[in-house]
Amino acid sequence: MNKYAFSREVPTYLEADVVVIGGGPAGTAAAITAARGGKKVALLEKSAQLGGMGTLANVSVFMPVGNVTGIYREIIAEMLAEYLPPDHDESIAPQYSPFLLRQYLNEKMKKENVQVFFHCEFVGSIVDDRRMKAAIVSTREGLKAFEADCFIDCTGDARVAIDAGVPYRAGREEDGLTQPMTLMFTMQDTGKPVKRILPEGCYEYNDVSDLPQGRRLYWERGGDGSLLVNMSRVKGNGAKIEDVNHAEMEALRQVYSIANYLQRTGFETYAISHIAPQTGVRETNQIEGLYTLTEQDVVGGARFPDVVAQTNYEIDIHSPDAQKTTDEREVSGYDIPYRCMVPADIDNLLVAGRAISATHVAMSSMRVQATCYALGQAAGAAAALSPGGAGALKDVPMAELHRVLETQDVRLYRQGASAV
Numbered sequence: 001m002n003k004y005a006f007s008r009e010v011p012t013y014l015e016a017d018v019v020v021i022g023g024g025p026a027g028t029a030a031a032i033t034a035a036r037g038g039k040k041v042a043l044l045e046k047s048a049q050l051g052g053m054g055t056l057a058n059v060s061v062f063m064p065v066g067n068v069t070g071i072y073r074e075i076i077a078e079m080l081a082e083y084l085p086p087d088h089d090e091s092i093a094p095q096y097s098p099f100l101l102r103q104y105l106n107e108k109m110k111k112e113n114v115q116v117f118f119h120c121e122f123v124g125s126i127v128d129d130r131r132m133k134a135a136i137v138s139t140r141e142g143l144k145a146f147e148a149d150c151f152i153d154c155t156g157d158a159r160v161a162i163d164a165g166v167p168y169r170a171g172r173e174e175d176g177l178t179q180p181m182t183l184m185f186t187m188q189d190t191g192k193p194v195k196r197i198l199p200e201g202c203y204e205y206n207d208v209s210d211l212p213q214g215r216r217l218y219w220e221r222g223g224d225g226s227l228l229v230n231m232s233r234v235k236g237n238g239a240k241i242e243d244v245n246h247a248e249m250e251a252l253r254q255v256y257s258i259a260n261y262l263q264r265t266g267f268e269t270y271a272i273s274h275i276a277p278q279t280g281v282r283e284t285n286q287i288e289g290l291y292t293l294t295e296q297d298v299v300g301g302a303r304f305p306d307v308v309a310q311t312n313y314e315i316d317i318h319s320p321d322a323q324k325t326t327d328e329r330e331v332s333g334y335d336i337p338y339r340c341m342v343p344a345d346i347d348n349l350l351v352a353g354r355a356i357s358a359t360h361v362a363m364s365s366m367r368v369q370a371t372c373y374a375l376g377q378a379a380g381a382a383a384a385l386s387p388g389g390a391g392a393l394k395d396v397p398m399a400e401l402h403r404v405l406e407t408q409d410v411r412l413y414r415q416g417a418s419a420v
């Protein structure tokens with residue numbers, strides 16, 4: 001294999017206090033919270049929209065986590081007030097419009113003084129003596145450097161951390177296989193029988209057992225006749241070139257095939273109204289941080305003094321090896337410690353969202369959006385507390401971090417106490 005040394009002088013486009021890379025649940029929450037801490041924040045997003053899988057992949061449902069808190073609670077209160085639970089400690093699983101969330105997040109960033117840079121894809125980390133100096137970013141004007149005191153990697157794939165040399169692993173311990181990908185789509189009741197199509201390359205599914213997941217999985221929204229469908233499934237790791245190339249084509253075939261099947265089995269009047277712009281990726285890379293969340297922690301309800309997020313979302317593993325099964329196991333609730341976001345060898349970098357240090361089974365539970373918002377919020381608060389200079393994010397005082405989070409309506413239930 002040929003190799004090329006690639007060397008360029010890249011001009012600095014912006015000097016910020018905190019640069020957040022990736023505008024999904026973790027990234028938006030991190031950016032807002034760092035800005036609330038008085039920092040100049042740049043949020044870099046490679047697509048044209050904020051919300052990550054929640055908008056780009058049309059996820060459109062917030063799974064229940066049992067602690068509706070912090071920025072996640074704010075989003076519900078501001079965007080979906082009818083679902084707002086009276087107490088933090090209550091589960092909700094609202095469906096939402098990904099288009100509305102996209103618009104909401106744009107306005108939210110403006111109000112919170114976060115500078116958003118769309119179509120800005122991180123391509124490289126400049127690291128010197130345990131510190132990241134700059135993110136090299138592919139922009140519409142070519143390569144630019146974004147400098148900061150602190151960086152927060154919210155790419156979902158730990159792309160920044162990996163490039164900075166942080167060790168990582170992917171998928172199941174035994175074979176590295178990750179959860180499969182899914183292309184979400186929506187159908188709409190037209191009120192009259194629709195003409196079915198089965199485009200070239202698609203499949204004729206005749207039985208539930210023929211379906212990619214071996215089950216019917218969708219959400220009917222009462223009142224507006226829409227049907228959100230989560231039924232395609234493509235094996236592979238969404239951080240790999242060949243896997244994602246295959247997935248984008250195969251998942252679309254499945255979408256048309258599933259729609260055709262549904263139109264024959266109960267949804268005769270429904271037409272495809274929207275297909276997500278990209279296939280959703282559940283799992284790719286996990287960093288090796290100062291602590292790795294394990295299945296035992298999740299099952300055993302682990303509690304940590306440096307808790308920054310809490311969830312009781314189930315273990316939820318769509319079969320990584322092309323079986324038509326899903327491993328779902330209820331959990332009673334556990335803590336995620338700050339250390340899961342802290343790489344050992346880079347002092348001014350945190351990783352928030354689904355790519356934190358967690359095993360395959362543990363990440364299947366912590367990966368849902370509300371938890372990623374909570375982790376992002378904690379990372380942003382930590383970055384705002386960082387003294388800069390030679391300070392290390394691993395040394396952020398926990399009592400102070402908890403105090404700041406509390407001022408932002410984060411409620412962390414602790415053993416022997418009702419909240420922090």
Ligand SMILES: Cc1cc2nc3c(=O)[nH]c(=O)nc-3n(C[C@H](O)[C@H](O)[C@H](O)COP(=O)(O)OP(=O)(O)OC[C@H]3O[C@@H](n4cnc5c(N)ncnc54)[C@H](O)[C@@H]3O)c2cc1C
Binds near residue numbers: 025046054059061352
């Ligand atoms: C099909 C599917 C169904 C799901 N169902 C649910 C559900 O019902 N409820 C629920 O709560 N959760 C669900 N999830 C899980 C949840 O959506 C994700 O785990 C969550 O969005 C992860 O948040 P994140 O911020 O860590 O990363 P992501 O949401 O993946 O966001 C990462 C962001 O970083 C950007 N990015 C990536 N690389 C770069 C780069 N190099 N430079 C700049 N930007 C970059 C991406 O464009 C993206 O905007 C589902 C996920 C999938 C895929």
